[in-house]
Amino acid sequence: MTSGMDVIRGDLEAIASRAADDLRMLDGSRVLVTGGAGFLMSYLVETLAIRGLHVVVIDNFTTAHRGRLSHLMGQPNVELRDQDASTLELAEPFDVIVHGASIASPVAYRQMPLRTLEVNALGTWALLRACAARPPRSFVLLSTSEVYGDPDPAHVPTPESYPGCASFTGPRACYDESKRFAETLSLTYFRTYGTPVRIVRPFNVYGPGLRRDDGRVVPSLVDAAQREQDLVLHSDGTPRRSFCYVSDFIVSLLRVIARGADGEAYNVGDDREEISMRDLAERIRRVTRAPGRVIVRESDDPDYLVDNPQRRCPDLAKLRALGGAMPCVSIEDGLGRYARWLAAEDPAPSQPVRTQAP
């Protein structure tokens, strides 16, 4: 039987092979990764650690699970520091800094709006100050596709130049607006001090590492499927998203880290399919062979659909222009890999977990 770690190991092998040229360019670097125990950054940390780079991980475990990187502890090239990125003071230099610390799940950021604002605004500021004192070769900010808000359909697929249509006062603004601020701040450091800032805007990435109580739509629906319950949609099922499997995301992230241009933002995701929430739920049902139906039920949270974007699909022309491997994992393969990991590593509890928006 496949274990959850086997699924992740397979992903890491695929990343190492597809991103070999970019990893070669980073050889010998000392890398700081904030939020390094979280879903996306733990994949990056493992990829760099396997390659033999020196990696310092900062995470205060607001949402991360302490066991995720435990197998790397004791390895001389990996250091895990339980620290708050919002108040970080860095004494030592790094070649590359990747700022991934944030509160990314809608369930979590609505429970912790002030801490979300803090890590996105003050955490980014603390790191940029450290970069101005001891410049790295690159500072990579993990922003979000949420900076585009609910885009005008004429701008979907959405290019980086689209200024966005986002609420700065609504229930999601603690996340969306502080990411926008983090981008403004980063580009101001680039223009003022020449800080080598590169911005990555992930579009709906999913995969092993997302626990069943994360609150994002893929874990919530796969959780329901594995507990043989109905797959509940809280929208009318028509909002559309483009989902990107984690290994595809990390390959593109490494391309931006190694070859992106300073002062530029890059969409990173998968542009091959834009699928509705109903279609996503049906595909999850098929992949997991779940007996439940796909049903629509209003959320108990009155803010649930406020400012929920109707469409989200990246224009990847800028990423493509950097060359390198583009997304290749199909949604069916990605969901299958994720479902196998979840069943093995995070067995279904008897109580239902809350579903949330993508």
Ligand SMILES: NC(=O)c1ccc[n+]([C@@H]2O[C@H](COP(=O)([O-])OP(=O)(O)OC[C@H]3O[C@@H](n4cnc5c(N)ncnc54)[C@H](O)[C@@H]3O)[C@@H](O)[C@H]2O)c1
């Ligand atoms: N997964 C996606 O689809 C997606 C989409 C858009 C943007 N992003 C961005 O990518 C980054 C990683 O997202 P993820 O999906 O892996 O989320 P995640 O929640 O799994 O990871 C975030 C990590 O940051 C840590 N963290 C939070 N506050 C912190 C603080 N003050 N100090 C130190 N650590 C702190 C958490 O404990 C967690 O380990 C985030 O910046 C997120 O906003 C992700």
